[in-house]
Amino acid sequence: MLVTADALAETALTGAPAAVSPPGPTPCLVMDLAVVRARYAELRAALPGARVYYAVKANPRAEVLGALADAGCGFDVASPGEIEGALAAGGRAERLCYANPVRTPADVAAAAGHGVSLFVTDSGEDLEVLADGAPGASVLVRLAVDDTGSATPFGGKFGCSPARAVSLLLQAASSGLDPAGLSFHVGSQQSRPAAWADAIAVAASVAADAGLAVRILDVGGGFPVPYRTPVPPVAEFGAAIEAAVRRHFPGRRAPELAVEPGRLLVAEAGVLHASAVRVSVRDDGRRWVYLDVGRYGGLAETEGEAIGYRLATDHDGPGVELAPAVLAGPTCDGDDVLYREVALPAALRSGDAVRLLAAGAYTASYASVGFNGLPPLAVRCVDSVGPGS
Ligand SMILES: Cc1ncc(COP(=O)(O)O)c(C=O)c1O
Numbered sequence: 001m002l003v004t005a006d007a008l009a010e011t012a013l014t015g016a017p018a019a020v021s022p023p024g025p026t027p028c029l030v031m032d033l034a035v036v037r038a039r040y041a042e043l044r045a046a047l048p049g050a051r052v053y054y055a056v057k058a059n060p061r062a063e064v065l066g067a068l069a070d071a072g073c074g075f076d077v078a079s080p081g082e083i084e085g086a087l088a089a090g091g092r093a094e095r096l097c098y099a100n101p102v103r104t105p106a107d108v109a110a111a112a113g114h115g116v117s118l119f120v121t122d123s124g125e126d127l128e129v130l131a132d133g134a135p136g137a138s139v140l141v142r143l144a145v146d147d148t149g150s151a152t153p154f155g156g157k158f159g160c161s162p163a164r165a166v167s168l169l170l171q172a173a174s175s176g177l178d179p180a181g182l183s184f185h186v187g188s189q190q191s192r193p194a195a196w197a198d199a200i201a202v203a204a205s206v207a208a209d210a211g212l213a214v215r216i217l218d219v220g221g222g223f224p225v226p227y228r229t230p231v232p233p234v235a236e237f238g239a240a241i242e243a244a245v246r247r248h249f250p251g252r253r254a255p256e257l258a259v260e261p262g263r264l265l266v267a268e269a270g271v272l273h274a275s276a277v278r279v280s281v282r283d284d285g286r287r288w289v290y291l292d293v294g295r296y297g298g299l300a301e302t303e304g305e306a307i308g309y310r311l312a313t314d315h316d317g318p319g320v321e322l323a324p325a326v327l328a329g330p331t332c333d334g335d336d337v338l339y340r341e342v343a344l345p346a347a348l349r350s351g352d353a354v355r356l357l358a359a360g361a362y363t364a365s366y367a368s369v370g371f372n373g374l375p376p377l378a379v380r381c382v383d384s385v386g387p388g389s
Pocket of ligand 1: 100187263
């Protein structure tokens with residue numbers, strides 16, 4: 001199969017960050033903080049009244065957290081370590097939401113000690129721990145919702161049924177906690193605005209059944225980014241969410257909205273600069289391109305080819321000849337294969353640069369600490385605009 005670069009040009013990343021300048025040794029993830037700020041501003045415009053809690057797990061780099069904190073963003077944290085990172089970067093305790101319901105009494109005590117007072121929960125056991133370690137704290141009960149359309153769904157790990165949510169809200173109230181509202185997550189890289197609308201309908205029915213006012217409705221993260229295929233703009237998701245809230249929470253009962261975006265704010269800010277360690281045609285007749293970064297160097301989301309990063313090389317250009325390749329990582333592990341077939345320039349050679357675009361989310365935070373003696377993924381932050389501009 002031969003395809004031309006015109007096909008690639010058609011889908012060229014628009015608004016690519018300035019962070020494509022050569023970063024020195026590879027692999028290296030270069031993050032453009034100006035893009036992070038721009039995505040945050042777009043989200044604020046799409047959902048003007050919503051609290052925004054950036055999901056730190058997506059990219060916990062201090063400069064990223066600092067840029068968002070300076071812009072007034074809150075943080076979705078999943079452990080005491082993430083709480084400390086968010087606070088050190090300028091986040092405020094009252095703008096943190098501890099959204100991981102899997103935690104120990106020591107984790108809850110540490111969070112409360114830091115002044116965190118908003119927790120997401122999905123079990124009676126966790127509520128007991130919260131009532132003990134963070135008395136009086138506000139809780140959001142996480143619903144399990146339909147995640148059809150998500151590229152990386154949660155597989156049933158979190159959330160509870162509507163009936164259980166009602167009893168958890170009542171349990172929270174009777175154990176001295178503040179049953180502030182409900183939350184859900186429609187699965188990451190979720191392409192269907194209707195996924196949020198459907199989940200909001202479920203949340204409204206739970207609120208009615210519990211007979212409690214939902215003060216906060218946390219509609220989670222999941223907002224998609226254009227990897228190899230276009231996705232609707234964030235404004236479309238915002239409009240679907242606001243319309244569903246108006247429809248299902250009519251009148252004065254409308255809750256305050258919260259969102260927990262991860263991928264949306266940081267993916268397109270990152271370019272992962274890599275190099276081809278080896279390009280060779282193997283006995284299977286296929287061209288194998290081995291990069292110096294792979295599944296264990298931060299590309300965990302290529303498992304099952306769930307996330308398809310767009311690739312760029314110095315050979316790209318009008319009319320360049322492309323040929324199929326298997327793209328693999330550098331380690332001695334057989335699972336370290338990223339894509340079974342991608343189109344790359346036929347002229348690509350060992351040592352050439354390969355860039356993975358929109359790679360700022362769930363890469364550095366997933367990189368192993370030293371598998372095969374390889375160091376964790378290096379990260380460099382740049383600011384193509386400057387915070388004041
Ligand atoms: C509780 C919670 N909130 C928010 C997010 C961020 O999701 P996304 O990156 O899809 O926006 C995640 C991701 O795993 C999560 O677990």
